[in-house]
Amino acid sequence: xxxxxxxxxxxxxxxxxxxxxxxxxxxxxxxxxxxxxxxxxxxxxxxxxxxxxxxxxxxxxxxxxxxxxxxxxxxxxxxxxxxxxxxxxxxxxxxxxxxxxxxxxxxxxxxxxxxxxxxxxxxxxxxxxxxxxxxxxxxxxxxxxxxxxxxxxxxxxxxxxxxxxxxxxxxxxxxxxxxxxxxxxxxxxxxxxxxxxxxxxxxxxxxxxxxxxxxxxxxxxxxxxxxxxxxxxxxxxxxxxxxxxxxxxxxxxxxxxxxxxxxxxxxxxxxxxxxx
Amino acid sequence: xxxxxxxxxxxxxxxxxxxxxxxxxxxxxxxxxxxxxxxxxxxxxxxxxxxxxxxxxxxxxxxxxxxxxxxxxxxxxxxxxxxxxxxxxxxxxxxxxxxxxxxxxxxxxxxxxxxxxxxxxxxxxxxxxxxxxxxxxxxxxxxxxxxxxxxxxxxxxxxxxxxxxxxxxxxxxxxxxxxxxxxxxxxxxxxxxxxxxxxxxxxxxxxxxxxxxxxxxxxxxxxxxxxxxxxxxxxxxxxxxxxxxxxxxxxxxxxxxxxxxxxxxxxxxxxxxxxxxxxxxxxxxxxxxxxxxxxxxxxxxxxxxxxxx
Amino acid sequence: xxxxxxxxxxxxxxxxxxxxxxxxxxxxxxxxxxxxxxxxxxxxxxxxxxxxxxxxxxxxxxxxxxxxxxxxxxxxxxxxxxxxxxxxxxxxxxxxxxxxxxxxxxxxxxxxxxxxxxxxxxxxxxxxxxxxxxxxxxxxxxxxxxxxxxxxxxxxxxxxxxxxxxxxxxxxxxxxxxxxxxxxxxxxxxxxxxxxxxxxxxxxxxxxxxxxxxxxxxxxxxxxxxxxxxxxxxxxxxxxx
Numbered sequence: 001x002x003x004x005x006x007x008x009x010x011x012x013x014x015x016x017x018x019x020x021x022x023x024x025x026x027x028x029x030x031x032x033x034x035x036x037x038x039x040x041x042x043x044x045x046x047x048x049x050x051x052x053x054x055x056x057x058x059x060x061x062x063x064x065x066x067x068x069x070x071x072x073x074x075x076x077x078x079x080x081x082x083x084x085x086x087x088x089x090x091x092x093x094x095x096x097x098x099x100x101x102x103x104x105x106x107x108x109x110x111x112x113x114x115x116x117x118x119x120x121x122x123x124x125x126x127x128x129x130x131x132x133x134x135x136x137x138x139x140x141x142x143x144x145x146x147x148x149x150x151x152x153x154x155x156x157x158x159x160x161x162x163x164x165x166x167x168x169x170x171x172x173x174x175x176x177x178x179x180x181x182x183x184x185x186x187x188x189x190x191x192x193x194x195x196x197x198x199x200x201x202x203x204x205x206x207x208x209x210x211x212x213x214x215x216x217x218x219x220x221x222x223x224x225x226x227x228x229x230x231x232x233x234x235x236x237x238x239x240x241x242x243x244x245x246x247x248x249x250x251x252x253x254x255x256x257x258x259x260x261x262x263x264x265x266x267x268x269x270x271x272x273x274x275x276x
Numbered sequence: 277x278x279x280x281x282x283x284x285x286x287x288x289x290x291x292x293x294x295x296x297x298x299x300x301x302x303x304x305x306x307x308x309x310x311x312x313x314x315x316x317x318x319x320x321x322x323x324x325x326x327x328x329x330x331x332x333x334x335x336x337x338x339x340x341x342x343x344x345x346x347x348x349x350x351x352x353x354x355x356x357x358x359x360x361x362x363x364x365x366x367x368x369x370x371x372x373x374x375x376x377x378x379x380x381x382x383x384x385x386x387x388x389x390x391x392x393x394x395x396x397x398x399x400x401x402x403x404x405x406x407x408x409x410x411x412x413x414x415x416x417x418x419x420x421x422x423x424x425x426x427x428x429x430x431x432x433x434x435x436x437x438x439x440x441x442x443x444x445x446x447x448x449x450x451x452x453x454x455x456x457x458x459x460x461x462x463x464x465x466x467x468x469x470x471x472x473x474x475x476x477x478x479x480x481x482x483x484x485x486x487x488x489x490x491x492x493x494x495x496x497x498x499x500x501x502x503x504x505x506x507x508x509x510x511x512x513x514x515x516x517x518x519x520x521x522x523x524x525x526x527x528x529x530x531x532x533x534x535x536x537x538x539x540x541x542x543x544x545x546x547x548x549x550x551x552x553x554x555x556x557x558x559x560x561x562x563x564x565x566x567x568x569x570x571x572x573x574x575x576x577x578x579x580x581x582x583x584x585x
Numbered sequence: 586x587x588x589x590x591x592x593x594x595x596x597x598x599x600x601x602x603x604x605x606x607x608x609x610x611x612x613x614x615x616x617x618x619x620x621x622x623x624x625x626x627x628x629x630x631x632x633x634x635x636x637x638x639x640x641x642x643x644x645x646x647x648x649x650x651x652x653x654x655x656x657x658x659x660x661x662x663x664x665x666x667x668x669x670x671x672x673x674x675x676x677x678x679x680x681x682x683x684x685x686x687x688x689x690x691x692x693x694x695x696x697x698x699x700x701x702x703x704x705x706x707x708x709x710x711x712x713x714x715x716x717x718x719x720x721x722x723x724x725x726x727x728x729x730x731x732x733x734x735x736x737x738x739x740x741x742x743x744x745x746x747x748x749x750x751x752x753x754x755x756x757x758x759x760x761x762x763x764x765x766x767x768x769x770x771x772x773x774x775x776x777x778x779x780x781x782x783x784x785x786x787x788x789x790x791x792x793x794x795x796x797x798x799x800x801x802x803x804x805x806x807x808x809x810x811x812x813x814x815x816x817x818x819x820x821x822x823x824x825x826x
Contacts (some may be wrong), residue, residue, distance in 0.1 A: 001672065001676065040722050051672060054675070064776065072621045100418070101422050104422065104424075127434060127437060128431055129433075129437065130430050130433055130434050130437070133430055133433045134426050134427060134430045135426075135431075137426035137429040137430060138424065140424040141504060142429070142502055142503050143503040143504050144433065144436060144502040144503075144504050144505045145504050146504075147433065147502075166437050166438075170536070180792065208694055209654065209694060212694045212695065219706065236690065237690075240675055241671055241675070247334070254648070254671065255645055255646070255674060255675070257550055257646045258646055258648060260643060261641065261647060262601070262641075262646065262647040262648055264602075264648070265604075266604030266605070269603065269604050270604075270605065273605075
């Protein structure tokens, strides 16, 4: 299997930052707020890799910093330090050394992002089909008929009624909005997909169907994914490997079944014990 | 006019800045160059952007034509012409397109093709084509910089979905020199192809928005469209598919304005470009700079900017 | 090492440290065993002797505390599963090692035949061929055809177990780990399972299995390893002290 992504010592600190930020935060101190300068250490020293077709889970409760890596990798935020290397089509991209235009090109063409809040991933003022068209147009497709065809294909793929493609996403149910978001993210066949709490807040049956869809995509397209969630069930069903985060630190990482059956860290043990 | 008054109303520094801005605009086709638009003795929105360009560029002995909605005799055109004439002693004015060195216009580009030695100044209310899809200017600058016009194309896509065709009537987003997309002022679609590889330089000035941009001579100006849904100009065919003719001159290849005959209530069509229309009718082409055509339309009640068949 | 040896476990031990109680719980210790290709090694021992822990340690669902787990891959390389990196383990799980537990984890909506076909598909077999093979395996395990197209979520314990078995057996792994594969099966189906195990042995699969009945061990085991109740090993105690 081919390596797609390598993240090394990624850190993100909100605020001025000071020498104590790292020393005085983390799980031992039960905080990610620096007592000296009030900076928030959202994530510190995260390292992980991702192979083709692999799903990596990042698990933690809110405020643990679990979304930070994904936000940095999708260039929604700038990391404070660290590096990330993306291996794509024989090329090596040092993600945080690229200029903004290069970063946007990657996030538009080679990455896909599905947010918990569909408002972040979709434009609610344009139709479902138009949302998908936007990503296709970004990649240079300029044939209306071809765009329609591809949008229909993607919506059918994500089980959105294609008769509804010309409706505004605001008329859709939450689960349907997520499907449109996934269709949009998949429009350019990206080799790397980020999923940030995509099933949170959905009905259980809808959740299951979305998870099912994600697995199907992973199997058929060999898409690599990073799945951010607080939900052990999502981790169990989707992730091959899992990172557990608390107060901005990765406290444990391993094969998902090992994390769930033989957790090493006190926090993970509590988490797993309370969930089962 | 008092003897202390500057030629061209603006002080020399202001004119110099506008000229420099215009040069930069020519150097980067389609790029909106910011400048410190001056207060003019008329409200913004009355063509102050175009006016400042004209005042900074015109010189003694040169001939000016000012049009508004295709006509030289509309109130706005008359006022602007009077003001320029008053502040630029020694210039000539004309209504004949071929006589003008500099043409200041709103809404129209003359039907008669312009020459290399002519200059077209367009008054622009909203310079940025992206404003309809992105409200933040900072973000628009990034989109322009990266030539990312996908969201404008989405707008066209949505148009086709809803109306089966692109419904943008005027201010049609047009890509200059394969990079920047401009808002080509409120010209109708009919005039957009005239920008493409035009022999004359076109300068566009937005006074309120403080921007100047240019379509240099012999430069590509391609309206945004889809490969299979090409750009089309206005259709002036009647119910039977027959191209309508100007009710006055009979021309069948000019942009027509639609009027309602107040007596009969019928729709009538006339050339929007009054100079063109008169030339078709065989009016004498005079050298008299002061000559202005008399208004011949007497029974006109309302006019529309354009016709959409 | 015997060229037929697929798996050799040396001095394996597993302890759990429960943070909440600040307590070390031994699960298995002093485990030594080998599994050879085409042979079945049965793990026996009293309840609590850590039979399942050994299987989970080999599959790396548990992190082994001590010892080595040497596995010879199809390419002839030997690696220590106790120390192998996660990608290696995932790769082996995909291609060489199957684990059939008593529990079935799957997505609620998935069809039974898709679940069973999945290991073949992830090895690159064409979906249509994989599903055909899945149907044959389900049929061989007496799962009625009307159930193939629906999710096993509503199946009985015995049916779920057979689906799980079908999934574990279908890809003909190099090493098969079986944890009480026949626990809730009737005698007829149990016999079917044993036949399939025999068939796998003929195809050179190495099997390490836990059975709930000694009688089954006698029928299929080529080798029997008896586990003693675990003790805390000294090195662990030292580590904690």
